[in-house]
Amino acid sequence: MAKFKAPVIKNQEFEAEVVDLTYQGMGVVKFEDFPVFVVDAIPGEVVRVGITKVQTNFAFGRVIKRLKESDDRNHNVDQATLTTGIAPLANLTYAAQLRFKQNQIEQLFKKMHIDVPVNETIGMENPIGYRNKAQVPVRTVRGELTTGFYRRNSHILVPIEDYYIQDPEIDKAIVVIRDLMRRYQLDAYDEATHSGEIRTVMVRRGYYSHEMMVVIVTRRNKLPVAELLIEGIKQALPEVKSIIQNVNSEKTNVILGKTNKTLWGADYISDTLFGKTFEIGPMSFYQVNPQTTEVLYGLAVEKAALTGDEMVIDAYSGIGTISLSVADKVKEVIGVEIVPGAVADAKRNAKINGIDNVKFELGKAEEKMVEWQAADVKPDVIFVDPPRKGLTPELITAATEMQPKKIVYISCNPATLARDAAQLIESGYQIDGAVQPIDQFPQTTHIESVTVFLKK
């Protein structure tokens, strides 16, 4: 059989209308029927495209000239932001972003042949500067230690100081820390040669508490000039309550290593959610958008319609935010979480808030659920809030065999949500009402939603 030959070649130019937007926020144009994915091109726009890379079934291109512009284009964003991968939807108006997210969920359920309404995405009033956490790579650019963000689809650092979607206080802190590292001539990490010292700076700031944690990720155990660095950070950033060194000596893209050393202050910071206090350690997941998290969990709890008598499972419980938010509305909760630091945080958080009807277990949700089912645990409601890869078939089998009245699925990836929904429906559950998207991650392609499954 003759090998398929792409109808375009590198550097070829042509004009076309943008007909679609991929789930990664890239415009789709067609050359004959061959799809070309183009950064910063919006459906309805007509563009002159230059081909940058050709693959077997598709190609990538860039906009050489925009010949017709879409009304959905947002002009209030600078080029550096669009060049990096930090805010890939920032070229769209916010209204168009919200429609894009609703539409993505609709398409994914349609593909699975599940007929379900999807509500309009609940958005933010001010959808920038919301992130309570930054993880910024530290690299050498033109001979100087630099912080910024990777250029899209690459590991090339673009120096930036305004990260657009991060809490501006975090942006300021990163510049302060970068300048101290320059002053004390610290060496930035070099991925290619696996040399240098400072890999990443992570900063987390409590939305209500304004407590800041700084985590410096190093390649080796020794952090040169640690004393001077700590003193400088304390002087310049009075909100900092915790300075931690995380050691990651592996040749990997994973940001954090396993070892943490508290260089100064507390091992965690606190913040509040629904008026409850949560202590958050460096390894623990904590929702990055504190403003919409309350909307998200508020909705999840409202949809669960709890009466006070329920036995609840909180699978993927993190530091216990869902468990502790529902504890006073139910009889008891058991949570399961895989990260030991997060389970320790969750147990402390139960204590701090005087909650004693909640238990947290360390383990894999998919294994614990099978154990609980075998032990004849009978939950009335199961909350699942998995990472992007979603649930496993084993977890769904065990969960549905326990026959809870409701399974409340909080999802950060509609592709795995739609896949899992098919198995839940096959196992005797039906979707109650509509899927509700909530914009936890404005300006990005990430899509959060809540769906309730009812036992038929």
Ligand SMILES: C[S@@+](CC[C@H](N)C(=O)[O-])C[C@H]1O[C@@H](n2cnc3c(N)ncnc32)[C@H](O)[C@@H]1O
């Ligand atoms: C989206 S977060 C939700 C956390 C928590 N519900 C919250 O909102 O703060 C997913 C959590 O699942 C945990 N996790 C990942 N894989 C897991 C597994 N196989 N079993 C249990 N927990 C897991 C992660 O460490 C993370 O804390």
